[in-house]
Amino acid sequence: MKKLLKIILIVLCTILTVLVVFVASVYVVNLISKEREQGKIEAYGQKVLVDGKQMNVLIQGDGKETIVLLPGYGTASPVLDFKSLVKELSPYYRVVVIEPFGYGLSDDTDKARTSQNIVDEIHECLQKLNIKKYTLMGHSISGIYGLEYVNQYEKEVQAFVGIDTSVPQQETDELPVSSLQLLNQSGFYRLLLKVNPDQLVMPNVDQQTKDQIKMLTFRNFLNESQASEAENFTNNFKNAERLHFPKRLPVVFYLADQTEEETPSWKPMHEELLKNVDHGKIVTFKGGHYLHHTKSKEIADDVREFLSNNERSR
Structure with a gap:
């Protein structure tokens, strides 16, 4: 009996030791990898001073x-x-691509990611660049921030283009922010992507660009800005319920048929946002949520036609 207990104890200690070594190895490899990747991330774009920080x-x-x-x-x-x-x-x-704080090469921030703060920062950035008139074009959650934006700066925005954009009435799930941050900090997020790289949604670009995206993913994943943004989802969506697109603002939505299949109310919710708009339309493309990865030419062609038609009508 004593011999059996001794064997069991040795086995348990061995298993525990292996687990500790495994977890420690994953953590150390992640730290070393992040340090190496920091020097491999290539600069692009330009920096604009916004609210005391650098926005790319x-x-x-x-x-x-x-x-x-x-x-x-x-x-x-x-x-x-x-x-x-x-x-x-x-x-x-x-074409102006803005990387909000916590995204891409922009600085992180501890300022709450409310729609109002995000809109203020984007507008300040455009003002610093001396951009006074423009079409606002956004993907996903930018539908919520864009709705806030066009109501505040209606005289500046000439049209709004949404790529499978979020709408105020949709259901929102709360992200387990702390758990996901722990997953990243422990190194297990890197390990999961190593085992199943298809979890990372990638555009149709060359391998070098994909490698850059992967390194920036590990750098920015649920940083302070993105964590705050997730924690403000509920309030930001709720606050957007009071808003409508301005009557004379041209608006076009490009929706993904896969999203419509998953959420039958997807198109009706977008139609509701257009019911009081003079020049609005919806185009559905075959594909997933990241339509700009697979339908960039089709979107660009339709945008040109839509903006041209509405320029003539103004």
Whole structure:
């Protein structure tokens, strides 16, 4: 009996030791990898001083009209994520990709990620760049911030373009922020992506760009800004319920059929936002939530037609 207990104790201690060594190894490898990656992240765009911090912005194209691109929640690098769409739009427009605080190469911030603060920062950035008139084009959560934005700066915004954008009435899930941050800090998030790299949604770009996106993902994942943004989801969506798009503002929504299949009310909720708009339309494309990864040319072509038609009608 004593011999059996001794064997069991040895086995348990061995298992515990292996687990401790495994967890420690994952943690150390993550720390070393982050340190190495920091020196491999390539700079792009330009820095703009906003609210005392550096906001990263890419400007491409020399068109007379300006399109400002805003990302979906948690996008590691908005500039690289929108690369295909920028390529399609920039021959005809001046395209401005804004990386909000906590995204891409922009600074992190401890300022609460309320819609109002985010809108104020984006507007300050555009003012610093001396951009006075523009079309606002956003993906996903930028539908909520964009709705707030166009109501505050109606005289500046010439049109709104939504890529499978969020709407105030949709259901929102609370992210387990603390648990996900622990997953990242422990190194297990890196390990999970190593085992299953398909978990990371990537645009159709070259391998070097994909590697940059991956490194920025590990750098920015649920940092202070993104954690605060997730914690403010409920209030930001609720506050947006009072808002409607201005009557004379042209609005077009590009929706993903996969999102419509998952959420049958998706299109009706967007139609509700357009019911009082003079010039509004909805286009559904086959594909998933990140339509700008797979339908950038189709979106760009339709945007050109939509903006041209509404320019003539103004």
